[in-house]
Amino acid sequence: MSSKLMEYFNKQPRIGTLSTSGKDGKVDVAIFGSPHMTDGNTVFMGLGKNRSLMYLQQNPYAVYMIMEPGKTLMDWKGIRVYLKMKDLATSGPILDTYKKQLAEVAGKAAAGMIHAGVTFEVIEVRPIVDMGQGWEKSV
Numbered sequence: 001m002s003s004k005l006m007e008y009f010n011k012q013p014r015i016g017t018l019s020t021s022g023k024d025g026k027v028d029v030a031i032f033g034s035p036h037m038t039d040g041n042t043v044f045m046g047l048g049k050n051r052s053l054m055y056l057q058q059n060p061y062a063v064y065m066i067m068e069p070g071k072t073l074m075d076w077k078g079i080r081v082y083l084k085m086k087d088l089a090t091s092g093p094i095l096d097t098y099k100k101q102l103a104e105v106a107g108k109a110a111a112g113m114i115h116a117g118v119t120f121e122v123i124e125v126r127p128i129v130d131m132g133q134g135w136e137k138s139v
Contacts, residue, residue: 005125006037008079009066016066018045020055028055034102035064041122043083046098046114053088053116060085062120067128078128083120090116 014033021027028051035045043064047053056062062085067078089095095117103111 002040005079005081005122006040009035009037009043009081014066016064018052019063019065020052021059021061022055023058026055028052032064037122042086043081043120043122044094044098045118045120046095046102047116047118048113049115053118056085056088056118061123065128074129076128080126080128081122082124082126084123085118086121087119088116089119092117 012033015031016033016035017029018032018035019027019029030050030052032045035043038044047056052062062083064081064083065078066081067076070076095114098117099111099114102114
């Protein structure tokens with residue numbers, strides 16, 4: 001994946017949605033501002049004990065969508081990043097470092113709600129509005 005994707009994905013402030021589904025096909029979508037691309041093919045995020053975490057334990061696939069409003073629908077910018085969970089950790093140095101950094105930015109209460117660190121592989125990237133264009137044209 002490109003450095004342009006990584007730069008766009010990690011831009012702050014920004015907020016996006018994480019969509020997951022359980023083994024029974026039920027879906028969930030949740031708002032997150034914390035996912036971070038650590039390299040051009042890897043995303044890391046912290047999760048609480050919530051439906052997103054439960055569904056990822058049943059089905060490792062997810063989509064993270066970032067949206068930026070425009071004057072009209074066709075002017076909106078953003079991307080859909082298709083992910084597959086590679087690792088889930090409820091302890092360890094990576095999760096501890098993440099919680100420490102989150103506490104500095106969002107406070108100790110926010111960091112205290114994090115139960116797991118999840119590492120994803122980027123599978124595919126698509127624009128927010130897909131009219132047959134490459135994602136680079138949408139950001």
